[in-house]
Amino acid sequence: MSTQIALLRGINVGGHNSFPKARQLELARSAGLRDVTVLLQTGNLVFADPGTPPEETARLLQERILTDLGLTVPVVVRTAAEFAATVAANPYPRAVAEPRTLHVTFLSAAPADTSRLDALDQAAFAPDSFRLVGRELYLYCQDGIGRSKLAQAVGRAPLGVTATSRNWNTVSKILALTGA
Known part of the structure; x- marks a missing residue:
């Protein structure tokens, strides 16, 4: 089914x-x-x-x-x-061991304009980083999302699409429910 x-x-x-x-x-x-x-x-x-x-x-x-x-x-x-493809495409496989450090933002569509994200100097936020892969934005925050300056900067970068985020624990539990 x-x-x-x-x-x-x-x-x-x-x-x-x-x-x-x-x-x-x-x-x-x-x-x-x-x-x-x-x-x-x-x-x-x-x-x-x-x-x-x-x-x-x-x-x-x-x-x-x-x-x-x-x-x-x-x-x-x-x-x-x-959803299973999103999990498989995770660009931060080592973060899975500490799921509080990894979040996925699910987008309603691939953003037409990513210039605000592209303009972020990720090196300035290291070790935190993000990757946009199609309709998902993966955000790795070593000390958690609440303290991350990168998470704040990414959140202020409008993408023009509906977006909602889940932590990796939740993503894993949802995947298990699908049976995939």
Whole structure:
């Protein structure tokens, strides 16, 4: 059975966009999604592929969240195969041993303009670094993302697409749920 993963941006973080796990599950099911699993409280849904392109599934979920909860929540959707490819493409394999140091930002599309990212002098932020690979931005922060000046600089570089980040622990758990 094919699977899709929906990554909801900015819910249940810092007291904003309250959207409890049970309500996420209920909303996904009411939107016609089957075999839904919600990982953590922060918007990670794994479900049977509804037969629609991921972009259409994302749009459906965004609309349902707005209609049912009045919340504007960006959603990025990947197939299980795409998610597995993201894990396989990790340019920081040594960071997997310390998963708190590695984050992946999932983008709704490959950015058309990366000039703001390209302009960052990564050597000035060493040992922290990032790599943009297609629709994913991998961010390695040796001392964690909260203290990283590079993470702040990357976050200020607009890419013109929807983006939502997950730490490597969460990425690994989502991948396990897909069975890929």
